[in-house]
Amino acid sequence: MVEVNLWSGLRAFTDGQDKVEVDGKNVGEVLSHLVQAYPGLEDIIEAGVSVAIDGKIIASDLTAPITPENEVFLLQRIKGG
């Protein structure tokens, strides 16, 4: 299982938790399983999120590998000017 740290504003959709555990070997699987476990997250994940894996921010790549040893954070999608 991968522990995913959520930003606090998402607690409303995860039974008050800001850390949840889901299966997944890469970003795409983790995001998909997050939506399965917590359907309230679907709109936010669909709108675009980034995932930080051991500090490296993955903005798009659903194939980026994740292991249970990684520190994983869900972040709002990074964009800029």
Place this chain on the structure above:
Amino acid sequence: MALDEYKPQKGGSELGSEKQGFKVVGTTPDRPDGIDKVTGRAKFGADAYAPGMLHAAIVRSPHAHAKILKIDTSKAEALDGVKAVVTRADFATGLKGENWNILENVMANDTALYDGHAVAAVAATSALIARDAVKLVEVEYELLEHVTDVDKAMEPDAPVIRAGIAEKSVPEGMHPNVVRYHESGHGDVEKGFAEADLVVEDHFRTEATHQGYIEPHACLAQLGSDGKGEVWCCTQGHWNVQKVCAALVGTETSQLRVTASEIGGGFGGKTAVFIEPVALALSKKANRPVKLVMSRSEVLRATGPTSSASMDIKIGMKKDGRITAAEGTFRLQGGAFPGAPMEFSAMCAFACYDLENVRQVGFDILANRPKQAAYRAPGSPMAAYAVESVVDELCNKLNLDPIETRLMNASKEGTKASYGPRFEQIGLVETLQAAKAHPHYTAPLGEGQGRGISCGFWFNHGGETSVSLALSEDGTVQLAVGTPDIGGSRASMGMMAAEELGIPYENVRCTIADTATLGYNEISHGSRVTYASGLATIKAARDAKKKLCARAAAKWGIDEDAVVWEDGCAKPSGPNAGDFDPLPIEKITRSMGRTGGPIVGHFEATPEGAGVSFATHIVDAEVDKETGKTSVVRYTVVQDAGKAIHPTYVEGQYQGGAAQGIGWALNEEYIYGEDGRLQNTVFLDYRIPVASDLPMIDTVIVEVPNPGHPYGVRGVGETSICPPLAAIANAVSAAAGVRLRELPMSPPRILEALEKQSDG
């Protein structure tokens, strides 16, 4: 630091990057577009012409908020020379999400949401006739209550701008104008505040400012009844224009070919689509090419300025300067549409500090203003202004050195960022150390002057990127990239290609390709171009080198693995590979058609290693207490570039961020009247800095390599605008002897603060 003194700080850029011993990278060759631009040969958006071209003009709402009851176009259509008039009925239907928001902004449906909102458009045989026809379009409005202030838009009695669009994350009981919510942080802030020797809590406001690019938006568009079309436009991202336009006019993406013109500045403001779908819709109706050029007034009224903000900051500190807790609330209005970058304000606000206890909250609020657009590090500058003002206040009250205090609390590799994950290799400490060592920091101040310090942070971005590198028969290189050159990137790309191939920089011509030529390229935004297109260029050059080595191996009859590429030549990899003279690039390319065909290197991917970036700025300001006028008398930018490919352009990005920050801090603001109409719609009234407002801006390029780029590059375009608002505010507050809590710090606002202080 003068450019001829350029040398990397922090022990050289070789640290941690995969390539060493640069020959081209780090030099400062002339830019390839320089002569075109100084001679007027470069073609910008408004320079495109086509046979039979019509000229378009847009009918805009004079009201901040109004129901559109009726639009009568008959008189305009009857005018001689008018060939087409379009309203919302001429665009695609059934759009959802952001495409719907963009269409609603491009052309109002049943409600005008801000002063300047487009409601119809005409195309005619001349620009003059088009403007006359605009006056003949009769629009019947029913005025609605409006609100333009960010705080007032949240009040219970504020008019509802768009009901029912708030995200589910918005806490219950908030006004419907609050449409998105962010909350993040870690630790226990109340415990942290209890441990502090001093807690400072304050409220700050910033006004909306425009990116102020010199070139107004312009395009030439053609769309046939068969759904095939072309667009030439000034944009930061032509693949995005292609995608959005295809959706809004209802055609297939691949049927629209979009070419980016030269661009006269963007700074984030040209990441959005405003006029291209209108020109396409008019073209489809008139069956002629249509040119549409915005006036400056239209640019200010109807394209995206940045958000205005209202912020509360609370920070606790021990007497020795250690921060025990930090908390911030960031309310940003982004016009009548969701998207104000409040989450980035929140995430960037405390990123410079290693904090045990931190919490940040953001609210995205609707107001009757134009749809905000990105502006260099969207959301970060205003957050830094508020946070760094409070840090400055704490240092003043505890008699602490502002740089030492920031060094004590600075984020470094392994620090748990205020927004969650741990930092990789970063360079904040190095920028603070370089600032402390700079002569500016200890130079004596004149009478009436104050000095301000601030740090700033931005994420940077990678994004979808495609590059093609084609070799010519003479061994020169045609490099095609898809990211519009908004900051000298053609030179940087050419330098990286030359570095990899071991050929002169002058032998590479870099072109911004159109959408039919390469795979998808994300917009030039997020300081991504030198990072992502640069990485793609390096990888494409390596692909070409591999193919060149294969041709040499075939010629020599040895394994491909036994050939290396050095100094522009294929060479045997060692004595065991055989004894062959080096084969220069031009000797391989001359016969490439007969040895396997053209040689082209490619790279298509989404690089994900954009390293975050930090900066520290030092500002000296002088305040005339009689007039309230502020002069910035000395300015030094210290920023981590990872690796400066072309140091002159890096310096230019640093200076540009500081110059725009000076305008944002001191004079620029959107001023709305009681009627909700924008009052300052020309540059005479919307005051961006001119040369005489600016000091020489000194720069120090720190290089702590980004491990996610082959040469260590970090984006530099946005971080430079994060510290200026705060650094200038801290300098002005020191000079005036009173804390300035609202931007811009224009003369009337400074006089008011001084008057309040003297009253008591």
